[in-house]
Amino acid sequence: MIQLCSCVPAVLLASSSIISLGWADVLIIVIYFAMVLGIGYYLSRFTKTGDDFFLAGRKMTMWIAGLAFISANLGSLELMGWAASAYQYGILAAHWYWIGAIPAMLFLAIVMMPFYYISRTHSVPGYLKLRFGESSRMLAAISFAFMTILMSGVNMFSMALVMKVIIGWDINFSIWVSSITVLIYVALGGLLSAMFNEVVQFVLIWAGALLIPIIGLVEVGGWKGMIARIHENFPHGDYTHLWSTLGHFRDNPMGINWVGIVFGLGFIISFGYWTTDFLVVQRVLSAKDLRSAKMSPIIGAAFKMLVPFIVILPGLIGLAVMPGLVGQDQAAASGAASYNEILPLMMARYLGPGLLGLGITALIAGFMSGMAGNITAFSTVWTYDIYKPIHLALTGKEVDDKHYVSMGRWATIVGIFVSIGTAYLVEHAASIMDYVQALFSFFIAPLYGTVILGMLWKRATPAGGFWGLLAGTLSSIGMWAWVRLDPRALSIIAGSPDAKAMAEDMYRALWSWLICVAVTVIVSLATRPKPEAELVGLVRGCTEIPSEGHLPLVKRPIFWAGVVFAAFIVLQIIFW
Template structure:
């Protein structure tokens, strides 16, 4: 541990301090123009495509992602990067199917769409679950992971103090500036993340004489640099790659409020579409600037015992002073961009889905005030909860898999709701209940520590990424069956997808490089090339 701590110089700390200073300036500047609820929650619906794309990328990359990607590439291989570069699939679904619907209906939250398509109880069910997972898993988890990382470099700072400092800093500028402050700081954070990670990757590749063969010779087995792995693989078996990853991505990129909020704040449909496609392009970068450095570390830094030490050892042992600070600033950026996004989205959900009701409409200034209070309240909750995660032991890692329980019925409700008139109100609500119940059962009977409590071996051996596909099919069958035996719901205009809606305001007739059709083909080709090269 001392070798890591001693590698941090005054110059590195100065670089990090300068980064914090710029973030503070952005927060103060944006807060002056944040007057209404629309400003706080959706940046006044004024976001351009570049801000959307960069913010999608930055808010998705957390400290646990950065540490996890490099650590996994070091210990188990690059297959886990599929969750990154395959994000383009759900982002294309967002660009061409849901962005047109969301912007036309002018919703503020994704659960609000379920209200318009199904019912208010379906909306509140989904919104409540989203708030819980966003605050307790995403936000508190981000603070906890960030605190652990900072504690690695600065052991004298206790975990609770790190979590408190990160939470207060992100919470205050988010409460003051809202989504616009979040997005603008995300742009800065994305630049720092990409720049720092690229420098680290290039430095490591140079030390291997720019030889991919040297990486392949250093890894422990032939599957280490492959994307398509055997059925029994514990990291990501091939059915999970082809069927589960995109479905899990659907939850994250199409229905998750803290990501989709950027699309909802777009100033136009073309900006939303360009931004989503740019986000998909940028999600290819982590494979090369975050995952491959972990694989290269097997040759340059053999013998690292635990995966969570791989990234800290890499940046402190391989980078000079100043550059270490830049990459550390990128790590801090990853922490901040996730925490601020989760706080802003949770306050949006609480105010719009629960405080405001059909019988009680709230004016814009009151929305802004309530949103500020909610952001600060969630900040305190996440700060208090974050240090307690350390006492949960292995339970916390399994809690991450709970997202695979959330996803299947949501895929069915959103996709069928947008593309088919078949779905009824009862089908929407009870499919959520059914899908989540089945997912919980499969999670429990396939969880080794849980089954050990009953003196039994796991009864369901399939990987959670495969379970997602199975439960999605079961939820679809249930949805269709209930729809056929229950009364149809009147569907309002604009709630269902149409080709005219998707393309009437799109970037047709502009310069060829602005054509979203061409951009989407480039994104698809890039994902297919990665799959082919690393099959």
């Protein structure tokens, strides 16, 4: 989602590998591939029904669901992309992990999860079908399927390019090996296999990626030593404060202000992604009971707050020890190294034989985790929200559960090969990352407006839900096209001539959400709502939420949500 930067075009500039692997490093990578395939084969025996394949049997503990929830987001663009963004923007990049994640994840747990879980939906579009009808479900399902396939292809191509730059692997070899590996273990075990592998990948990512910030901080003399070096290397820029430079667009390297961060990122894009993107919500729906489903995003939020230590910190250390890296345009003209390559450069600097293999495995694990997340979400939405209603409309009869499991496996196979096709399309589209960032403002921001109104306002009508979602999506696409045709439109959308590209994404999402909400409210007030009896289990005020009053305080999700939110506030103060 919001973990994207322009690292793909930059790595195309590399002409040779940055590092080489020894036999111990290669052995670690081979063991990893064998392990994920073994997990997929073993878990295939437990995948018999549709709930098994698409929702892991709804039997996952809060820890498995929570770690898979956060691991599915640690995709290929996360580790490389935001390390580069930290070098480019400084600690401001941490906003995408803190205000751009934590409040939304806690909101999902406490407010929205009961409705998703009680309704027994298989997907977010499935919830829209129950709340607003078939037209809203189909609009959301088709746009989401398109987005996940494109994202899966970008993940594949990103990994292939990173492997080419770091160790000299052929692009075709990387794409096909990673794709076929994900295809095998997802087709065998569905979401169950994907989630268990994501937990393994989560551990590997931390084990491999944490080495760089630890060794780097030792070199620079700790946090204070790093800050001192950054100030010495960049005396005219502030890369080390989280909020104090957001008073005006021109006061920080990101070219954004606090309104864009708080409302565009913190309220719209973040809430839209973490509460309505089925890629991550699917993991939480697999929990064994409602309390586990509510605790899963809270556990995920606790770990999410720590991710900047393995993603943002390497970029900051790079500012201290490797000044002089430039943007991709300057790199192309001068032949200098680009800041988009900061993570592999840091790996070459700090990791020796064995440790290097662990670091590369961490990158591969992140890439495959993101790819598998997109494919499992695609197969579920395709099977239940596109294929099933069309099949019922044409035949007029239901089929047994095994038919849908079979269709889910075929959707996985087809989705992988279509993703491979989109991966090769990315190779010929230098600005693909801009398009990918735009996708989330096209679909996620208005979808959040539709879902949140559906859950919290019983007066929202089926017509209001559909037309609001459509208006929000089309308005976002229109604003994106307007800026492409006339770059001066950016200052109108973001409200400042000093705004930069990141501000455009935040403000476009904000405006599209407001348009979605406004159209939904206006159309709903002019049309007939559903009877309240049909909204039970779907809308606050019409649904009885199970009480947790009988549980000790330390076992209540609301208590742990409060603990995580307090830690979030402390971090904002520390790095102000």
